[in-house]
Amino acid sequence: MKYIDIAREKLEKIRDKKDIIILGIESSCDETAVAITRGKDALASQISSQIDIHARFGGVVPEIASRNHILQIDNILEKALLEADLQLKDIDVVAVTYGAGLLGALLVGLAYAKSLAYALKIPLIGVNHIKGHIFANFITYKNLEFPFICLLASGGHTAVLKVKSYHKVDVLGSTCDDAAGEAFDKVARVLGLGYPGGPEVEKAAQKGENSVFMPRPFKGEDHLNFSYSGLKTAVINYVHNTKSRGLNINKYDVAKSFQTQAVGVLIENAIRAAKKENIFNIVLAGGVGANTALREGLKKTAAENGIRVYLPPKSLCTDNALMIAVAAYFAVKDNVQADSLEMDARASLGLNS
Numbered sequence: 001m002k003y004i005d006i007a008r009e010k011l012e013k014i015r016d017k018k019d020i021i022i023l024g025i026e027s028s029c030d031e032t033a034v035a036i037t038r039g040k041d042a043l044a045s046q047i048s049s050q051i052d053i054h055a056r057f058g059g060v061v062p063e064i065a066s067r068n069h070i071l072q073i074d075n076i077l078e079k080a081l082l083e084a085d086l087q088l089k090d091i092d093v094v095a096v097t098y099g100a101g102l103l104g105a106l107l108v109g110l111a112y113a114k115s116l117a118y119a120l121k122i123p124l125i126g127v128n129h130i131k132g133h134i135f136a137n138f139i140t141y142k143n144l145e146f147p148f149i150c151l152l153a154s155g156g157h158t159a160v161l162k163v164k165s166y167h168k169v170d171v172l173g174s175t176c177d178d179a180a181g182e183a184f185d186k187v188a189r190v191l192g193l194g195y196p197g198g199p200e201v202e203k204a205a206q207k208g209e210n211s212v213f214m215p216r217p218f219k220g221e222d223h224l225n226f227s228y229s230g231l232k233t234a235v236i237n238y239v240h241n242t243k244s245r246g247l248n249i250n251k252y253d254v255a256k257s258f259q260t261q262a263v264g265v266l267i268e269n270a271i272r273a274a275k276k277e278n279i280f281n282i283v284l285a286g287g288v289g290a291n292t293a294l295r296e297g298l299k300k301t302a303a304e305n306g307i308r309v310y311l312p313p314k315s316l317c318t319d320n321a322l323m324i325a326v327a328a329y330f331a332v333k334d335n336v337q338a339d340s341l342e343m344d345a346r347a348s349l350g351l352n353s
């Protein structure tokens, strides 16, 4: 029997099982991560971050990222199995990020996952990284019900979504240019705050006292879209103009003023989306979701509007493999087919792929 037939038959046998054991692999950017879940429960989560390696370049160098994934992945898998106190033979399904992300980096995880699935003769499921960010919430909020509004703010995406099931995600509004995380990263670079930008801007903003004028993207407009390029340019212009007049820049004040506007538009659109759709549950997802000003602001504004918010722990906002494993669990429950060994890595991917 061919591998794909064995895999598909096995998936049908376990589809209705509540406690499916899934091994998740994530290598789309600069984190090599392996996790194990049983149903929606986390059994193990191991991450090897390359932040220190890329920091001196001021951003992720794709070739270096791929090489380090190769060096780390065996070790991280072993650690995850130890943490879960399981062996490879206990795994029911291998789930892996197949996009979006850096192609070379994705290919490391994908080739590794394919080899495991083939050797163990178990189903392979390719997971969309963004679906991973959204479904990460189920690790913490197991009884979260569909449909819900998701405020997605990551390094590559910024959107408000209506999540109806694993396969049905409506985009209610999205960014017309830069993503929120991308804007945080660029502003950090302009202010000389280093990499990764988001947490550095957040730290600097905590020391800010005075506000510097920054425009609020799409203020007063009726749609649910986002734009960050104007805000980013305002920071760049402010820094250049101030420097050219021979004045000192207070980077703490700039960081604070930028963050207030960047986060403000996220909160505003999420609340408006909930009201428009009559869905009073907002779920936060993506790396920018680790930002305390966003978390606190969203919690406060939602409470004022009678809306419940679900904030995943910060460790589940940034990249990890638990989110990939739990997303695969929902994919299985939503009748996904096992993937073939021909599955390819994708640098970009639509939300409903």
Ligand code: KG4
Binding pocket: 129, 133, 153, 154, 155, 156, 157, 180, 181, 182, 184, 185, 196, 197, 198, 199, 202, 286, 287, 288, 289, 290, 291, 292, 317, 318, 319
């Ligand atoms: O969600 P993620 O892994 O990106 C994509 O999948 O595209 O998150 C990475 C992004 C980066 O842009 C990073 O600067 C940002 O999330 N980020 C933050 C914080 N922590 C990470 N942005 C603002 N405040 C933070 N604390």
Ligand code: ZN
Binding pocket: 129, 133, 154, 155, 287, 318, 319
């Ligand atoms: Zn991510």
